[in-house]
Amino acid sequence: MTTTAITGKNYIGNKLSSKGNKTYTTFNPQLNKENDSIFFEATINEVNEAIELAHNAFKEYRNYPGSKKAVFLNAIADEILNLGDDLIHMYMSESGLPEGRAIGERGRTVFQLRSFAELVTEGSWVKATIDTAIPDREPLPKSDIRKFNIPLGPVVVFGASNFPLAYSTAGGDTAAALAAGCPVVVKSHPMHAGTGELIASAISKAADKTGMPNGVFSNLNSGGIEVGQQLVSHPKVKAVGFTGSIKGGRALFDLAAKREEPIPVFAEMGSINPVIMFPKALENRGENLASTYANSITLGTGQFCTNPGLILGLKSDSLTKFINSLAQKIVAINPSCMLHPNIVAAYESNKAKAIAQEGTAVVGEYSKETQTNYASQVITTVEGKTFLENPTLHQEVFGPYSIVVQCENIEQLEQIISNLEGQLTGTVIADNEAANYPKVIAALQNRVGRIIFNGVPTGVEVCPSMVHGGPYPASTDSRFTAVGVNSINRWVRPFSFQDFPNELLPNELKNENPLQILRSVNGSFTKQEIK
Helix, strand or coil: CCCCCCCCEEECEEEEEECCCCCCCCCCCCCCCCCCCCEEECCCCHHHHHHHHHHHHHHHCCCCCCCCHHHHHHHHHHHHHCCCHHHHHHHHHCCCCCHHHHHHHHHHHHHHHHHHHHHHHHHHHHHHEEECCCCCCCCCCCCCEEEEEEEEECCCEECCCCCCHHHHHHHHHHHHHHHHHCCCEEEHHHHHHHHHHHHHHHHHHHHHCCCCCCCCCCEEECCCCCHHHHHHHHHCCCCCCEECCHHHHHHHHHHHHHHCCCCCCEEEEEEEEEEEEEEHHHHHHHHEEEEEEHHHHHHHHHCCCCCCCCEEEEEEEHHHHHHHHHHHHHHCCCCCCCCHHHHHHHHHHHHHHHHHHCCCCCEECCCCCCCCCCCCCEEEEEEEEHHHHCCCHHHHCCCCCCCCCCCCHHHHHHHHHHHCCEEEEEEECCCCCHHHHHHHHHHCCCEEEEEEEEECCCCCCCCCCCCCCCCCCCCCCCCCCCCCCHHHHHEEEEEEEEEECCHHHHHHHHCCCCCCCEEEEEEECCCCCCC
């Protein structure tokens, strides 16, 4: 393996480019200093060139069989692994995250790519649906109609600050879009531009080795918002993937909606992930739950989108003991580094704003001196009535912070859940008592994309049944997931052929079913050919 040098340039298809004079650097939060590499922000001409290349690549790439796209996806995974320690060290220097997290996230990124490769190799994901003709049907003949999913076109993916690999340059959005047949232009996150360039180099090598059309992938640098705005506004972009703040996601969503041709923005945004602690569970194992949740709240310095920022329980001695125990255990955990000074500043500001709300009490706060860019974890508590009446307390504090709401009764608990904004997850902690609270669980289901039973929300398994999304503002479209192979459905649209000659149909819809995929034929799922 050879060391990969950082150029600071943009990948415009298969070439490096640095036409602009606007530059920036990344930051090492552990060392509290700027990294050495200088990155060139993409110019409007480079943006247009990348999109034009993607538009032209789509004409060819959209027709590639799943087997050929799978070779490309697997080659990307191989090239990422070939980066070796260069990638791990760059990841750590730009994020402040430890080596184990970097290695784990690289493994997840590779797994996602290989999972999509398997999906498109098998091929049934296109959801081929065939209703054959009935020419002698009365009173009118029935046409032959055949439907399957086709790719939307060039996709723009925004890298995420808190996942430099798994939700960024070659992360889930990119892998899913490439699997669907959509070229991808990544707007690299400025906090980990070096990590993004290394991954972009791996994708570029994979594209060259596997004979992909030039423009199937580009990676653009930007220290601000202008490049992202230009990409979303470009008329040849057909969809957007985003993971980040509500403010950023909503701005892109609104921009895309105002275009002459509006396009979908699949944004995964804020979430406080409510946790309901039912009485018996608190009474039987409150101490253990306090340990479990102290660890979950501080995991990754609270910088997961599934961080448990809200805990709900019914007023009782058991809840009081749990709150006190949680406070004790959380302050005993050593603080850790956040991703960037800007994120630290936002955490401190939002934490202070939450604590300043009337009726909010701090029950546990790490008060010892911390290293620069390290976060001091906090637990607060508030009465249910106060929480209901103050929407400020419902907002995410991105970091190791959680608020415990003490509800007067089960009706108030249900009311609080029903009045929450949409969330990625909800958690139920119960000991043989959940069946007693069907309305509470139904209210929770109406506000979240996934319910966890007797666990923690932190940790998102990459599998077909995972839903990582939820009602707004958890995501901009709760019908889709951003994790797992079913996330490919964001980048396709259904398309029908009516009364087409068999020889002109795509292989997925031909009578003989040459790909041997599972299809719905006249209402029955089968791999059999149509005779």
